[in-house]
Amino acid sequence: RKEVEQDPGPFNVPEGATVAFNCTYSNSASQSFFWYRQDCRKEPKLLMSVYSSGNEDGRFTAQLNRASQYISLLIRDSKLSDSATYLCVVNGTGGYNKLIFGAGTRLAVHP
Amino acid sequence: GAGVSQSPRYKVTKRGQDVALRCDPISGHVSLYWYRQALGQGPEFLTYFNYEAQQDKSGLPNDRFSAERPEGSISTLTIQRTEQRDSAMYRCASSPRGQGAYEQYFGPGTRLTVT
Numbered sequence: 244r245k246e247v248e249q250d251p252g253p254f255n256v257p258e259g260a261t262v263a264f265n266c267t268y269s270n271s272a273s274q275s276f277f278w279y280r281q282d283c284r285k286e287p288k289l290l291m292s293v294y295s296s297g298n299e300d301g302r303f304t305a306q307l308n309r310a311s312q313y314i315s316l317l318i319r320d321s322k323l324s325d326s327a328t329y330l331c332v333v334n335g336t337g338g339y340n341k342l343i344f345g346a347g348t349r350l351a352v353h354p
Numbered sequence: 355g356a357g358v359s360q361s362p363r364y365k366v367t368k369r370g371q372d373v374a375l376r377c378d379p380i381s382g383h384v385s386l387y388w389y390r391q392a393l394g395q396g397p398e399f400l401t402y403f404n405y406e407a408q409q410d411k412s413g414l415p416n417d418r419f420s421a422e423r424p425e426g427s428i429s430t431l432t433i434q435r436t437e438q439r440d441s442a443m444y445r446c447a448s449s450p451r452g453q454g455a456y457e458q459y460f461g462p463g464t465r466l467t468v469t
Contacts, residue, residue, distance in 0.1 A: 247396075286445060286460035287397060330396045340385060340449075341410055342458065344396030 244269055247345035249331050255351045260321045264348045266314045266331030275334040276307055278316050280327045281347065287330055290316075321352045356380070358461035360446050366467045367436055375431045375464045377446030386429050387447040387458060388421055397445055397460075403429060436468045 249266045256262050268276075276293035291298065293305040293314055304317040314331055328347040335341040359378045367373050379386050385404050389397035399413040405426040414420070418436075423429040433440055443465050447458040 251394075286462055288460070289457045332396075335399070340387070340402055340404075341399055341412075342387075342397075343399065344389075346395050 245345075246270060246335065246343045247331055247333055249345040249348045251346060251348060253349040253351050255353065256321055258321055258323060258352055258354055260352075261317065261319045262321060262350065263318075264316045264329055264331075264350075266316075266345055266348075268312050268314070268331075268333045268343075270333065270336060270343075271309075271312060272336065273333040275342075276305075276314055277332040277342075278303075278305060278314075279330040279332055279344070281330055282327045287344075290329070318350075321350075323352050323354065326350055326352045358446055358448055358459055360444075360461040360464050362464060363462060364465045364467075366469060369436060369438060369468055371436055372432065372434045373436055373466065375433075375444050375446075375466070377429045377431070377448075377461060379427065379429070379446070379448030380450075380459055383448035383450050383459075385449045385451065385456075385458075386423055387449075388429070388431050389445040389447065389460075391443045391445055391463070400431070433466075436466075438468050441466055441468045 278290040279287040280290045281287040293307045297306045302319045306315045330347045331345040335343040361376045387402040388400040391397045401411040403423040418434045421431045443463045445463045447460045449456040449458045
């Protein structure tokens with residue numbers, strides 16, 4: 244079983260739609276959780292950290308369920324510029340610095 | 355300011371040759387990380403440094419891979435006796451602190467092709 248699992252997609256949605264991505268992780272000791280965004284042929288960039296109580300940043304909402312070892316990302320009012328791959332990330336065994344990336348979920352927003 | 359830079363951006367080498375990939379982190383960043391990314395996959399952790407000390411090398415696939423950061427700034431990832439399976443994008447990232455979870459800033463990567 245992979246340490247971080249994501250649905251690869253692609254999710255094809257129209258502009259303005261709401262879309263949600265899910266991710267599960269296997270290490271119950273993980274303490275740090277993130278969503279990174281990666282555009283085609285570019286480097287990954289931090290989208291947002293995920294906190295236990297859930298957090299929101301504009302159109303983006305992240306949730307964490309420690310009991311189920313499950314992380315989600317909700318994007319409201321999708322824009323064409325949201326088209327990218329979204330990587331779910333947790334810290335691995337050995338400390339906060341070792342990050343384990345999921346394979347990513349591809350989102351394509353169309354007009 | 356300047357971001358993380360990596361060189362070369364592209365490297366084609368013949369099987370059996372050694373290659374050295376360079377990473378120049380954001381100035382002042384304490385931690386430096388090396389990842390390998392295959393097409394359609396997320397980055398896979400290889401190793402990381404705090405200053406010049408290699409803290410974790412558990413992700414290095416075998417003893418042909420090594421990394422150093424002798425002065426706590428620039429780092430080199432070396433692959434000896436390259437094999438075709440080493441072909442991938444090698445990414446470097448840096449973060450401002452040594453402890454705790456901080457944002458990692460990635461460089462553009464070095465695309466390695468072993469023929």
